[in-house]
Amino acid sequence: MLTPLERVLFLALAAGCLAYAAVGFRQVFAAIRRGHGGFPRDRWPQRLARTAVQVLAHQTLWRTRRPVAVFHAFILFAFTDYFLVNVADLVEGFTGFSAAHRGGVWGIYNLVADVLSVLALVGMTYFLVRRFVFRPKSFRFNPQVMLLPGVEAGIRRDSLVVGGFILFHVGSRWLGQAFKLAAEGPDPWQPLASAVSTLFVGMPEQALEVGVHATWWVALGLILLFLPYFPRSKHIHLFFAPVNLALGLPQPPGRLEADGKGAARLEELPWRRILDAYACIMCNRCQDVCPAHQTGRSLSPAALEINKRYYLNRHLREFSRGAPSPPLWEYAISVDAVWACTTCSACVHVCPVGNAPMLDIVEIRKRLLEEGVVPDTNLQEVLVKLGKYGNSFGKPERQRGQWTKGLPFRVKDARRETVDVLWFVGDYASFDPRVQEVTRTVARLLHHAGVDFGILYEGERNSGNDARRVGEAGLFEVLAEHNIRLLDQATYRVILTTDPHSLNALRNEYQALGRRYPVVHYTEFLLQLLEEGRLKVVQPVGRRVTYHDPCYLARYNRVTEAPRGLLRRVGAELVEMPRNRENTFCCGAGGGRIWMREEPGERPSESRIREAATLGVDTFVVACPKDYTMYTDAVKTAGYEGRMVVCDVAELVAQAVGVRAEVLAQV
């Protein structure tokens, strides 16, 4: 179909663009390779299969913004198809072979291309209108979020370029079909193009020929021209998102890997975190679920990835050649934002391309601590207390078991006696006066059910989960080593805990020290007791309640149904929070935030109470000691005292099985 001149020109353009693009892509790979870490060699067939399903079924996009996922599906399927289409068009240009007016396999091919082209145009129009006309709040950053200069304008420009590219590339190709069909007659397998072709039917043959050539050039030429643009565009996610998804994240997502010296600069991060910057589609979903950003703080996980990407865009040549970059807190994320993270892993969970901004933040924290920069004196005091006393309250170790004094029975000492269940109590459950009540209730329940359980008394230390997330890897090791020593000496079948943070540490993080403990959350255990009949409901609770999924239980460790099962069994009517299960919204205590000075402004916990208040319930059920303290405070400070009461699921169970008289505070 193409003239000899056209062929030459095309090949020249192709050569030039490909060469130029190759340089850019090579630099991108070199940049990513500057980061440390190995390349996984295992289970690639499984990875590829899983990713194929993930991408084609849009699994990662379906978590939020579902309408958007639909339109994106249009574009994704269109583009996948267009691999074939572009090749076919290329062949057509050079050999004249046309797939039009054919039936059978080619007919289906044409139909698919026809429909998908239109869907792609619809989809892309939707996205452009959404971004530039509707302007959703999600695309805006909080005022104190650090952004490289020109980032917002850059994103807009990039969006226009990509949008324009897609519209023109697809539109031009499709129009080309219309021109062809206007000359050759309609094709039943290309109904939409045929319909448009009727507009061109009256045109002179010459004009149609020009149209066919012009649209061919625009369609394929744009691809060529776009190739070198990829390294600087978020559109490169075409390649890197599936790669990122295939490489996967540690399980559970948010789990910290082996501890190094942290990172101050981009090149000191693991290479996976540099890859994140290239996979990022700048959709800001992570920012929308971030408890810090949603309460007006300076932290935006999206801004972090975007800043990294823009830095790389602007310095790709030097960076790929090994030039040092400035500390990340100078351009990518402010120190204030680094410490604002609660490590709830919502950003990791929601990201459609498998990014993990939270892991960057922990790396930076490690380095800041290493350099002695602890901007928060409260946090510093707590770290010192943890080191000295093994708990964040600064209480002497021997007071750990004091909470048992209020009980009418003795709790076994698992250090000396064999137990069936070793209860790892945790700091807040042991020392906070309000939570101690709940701890005692749980003890009574276990006793009532005849469970053979014991605690470690003074031997227990903070599990180290949050110390690690604050960046104090050394402290984590010290605490973990101590706990491991005691657990190794004890005889038990399973470890029980009411604290999701401790559960996470014992089950997942202690693997870094070679231990993987069988840990069960008390909600799972209590449910089991009810199912086995060792606890019996004598008085259903009969309240309308809502339940808050703890981050470390629901997102990190995927325990969501046991608490719900419990609530059902005790006769509570559960009204789900809008953001529930793995989409739960953090109370704001994690990542050491509960150890830091309070910031002015709304707290995530207050926001969550307000969310609950819209449900018409007066009981907010929790299953985590820190949640208990955060939400009882939030009810007061958000002004819901008297209208909302916070209670632990154990209190409801106790009431239902008749272990204690009415425990719940009256509203």
Added chain:
Amino acid sequence: MDVVVCCKLVPDLVEELEVNEAGTDLDWAAVRWVLNEFDDHALEEALLLKESTGARVTVLVPEADGAEEVLYTALAKGADRAIRLTGLPPGAGSRALAAAFSQVLPSVGYDVILTGVQAVDDVDGQVGGLLSGMLGLPYVGVVTGVEVDWQARRAVVRKEYAGGVVEELEVDLPAVLGVQSARKPPRYAPVSKVRQLMREGKAEALPAELPAVPRAAVRRVFRPQTDRRAQILQGPAEQAAAQLVAILEERGLLRR
């Protein structure tokens, strides 16, 4: 440009302090030892001097349970030398400690000696003041900031008085300074760094002879009897508030 920080470990007040059977002393076996909080500030001030003038910082700590931690934390924070003083039993007292310091300091070398202005257990005198008298050096206590002009052999210090008054004094070196608080809060030493230094074993040891010092005879040690305990107003907030208002009105404190 040698800055020496003389530290002591004191009983941790977080614990219950037990008195021995005779009632004449603390039950030392039950004591958890921690670094005197003011010495931590002295160390911080010393490190700030190191950062601004390049001085060398040496830390002296008497041997006790927990001294290792203190020594290596000091090294992790940036001290150049950490020396453990052996030969002093717990409960030897501040005066004996000051005398022991004065024994070894000449061999350690010093231009400025910093120490915490006081400690919770120095009823027999503050280490800094005693040390200055023993070494014949000038002493300024309640110091909240130190600057040194090494050339002129002079320090300029800020001394705090009651009521928020601060005075600036010039002190000839060598001198002993009793630090109340450093210009910045004591810095943090990451645990991994402390552990790493412990593995390297850089701390040194110096023996000191337990000196004979004048002591006042301790007759007894006891828990204070609190003769007055507040009358607690009972009931929920509103009720207690009403009771309090009645009391205030009775005393004529609710003038309009």
Added chain:
Amino acid sequence: MAEVMVFAERQGDSLAEVTYELLAAGRQLSEALGCELSALLVGPGAGGLASGLGSADVVVCAEDPQLAHFTPDGTLQVLEAAVQERSPRLVLLPSTSQGLDLAAPLAARTGLPLVAYCRELWAEDGVVVARSQVYGGKLMVEVALPERGIACLLPGSVSAEAGRAPGTPRVEFLSVPAVSARARFRQRFEAEAGDVDITREDILVAVGRGIGDRENLSLVEELAEALGGAVCASRPLVDSGWLPKNRQVGKSGLVVKPKLYLAVGISGAPEHLEGMKDSELIVAVNTDARAPIFDVAHYGVVADLFDFLPALTEAVRQRKG
């Protein structure tokens, strides 16, 4: 004959309040020991101030012009010379910023035993006995000085009344070589002059760490306003910059004796108590029933201040109409 010597602390051209407390204690001791009470007054114009030290038998003056401002080293030299010359049975110093610079160095230089942080001093059969507070006030220690010694008295431990007794002490001048002070005064920074002088307020609402966030100060301010009083604070809040230094109550702040001292969220560390324990009516609000503040308070409320403060503010407003 050996005497009891009191170091008279000056505040510029007048005598510090603690000096009278020292004199009162010294008077009692000197009578019990059967000896004289002397007061050492240092610096220019000492002779003129001597009349204010009526409860002493003799005022020893050292008027070296170099000691116009208190300078640790210089004053120590004079003090040491005085002690060497007069061999007092007991030297009494205040446990203040000045006293802390003098007592321990003096002890080291004279070889005399020293007892610090005394709350009480008395004599039994010629033996001076001191009762001092240690370990943050958790323990008391009783120490005997059978022979010569030095004692440091905590301000506010003894009533100053007896120390103010009028009298005409002898004035003697110490013959000392000129002082060569190795520490010299440069300049003085007054406390930030503030809007309010809390030492003159009748009603103070004091706030401590229990208040939590800075924003919550408004609860305290509202209550103070309703009561017609002023807000003051313990050291941690001033250190954090939430309130200016002129609002700080305690050992390193101001000493207050209002008609009503309402301590909110304050645990009652000894350093704070020193600044307010002589208040006429002390009411404490704290969630910890065992907080030391309840030992000095007349009335206490064991409650969450976030519940109690608004309730009290409301009740006060209603009662006032």
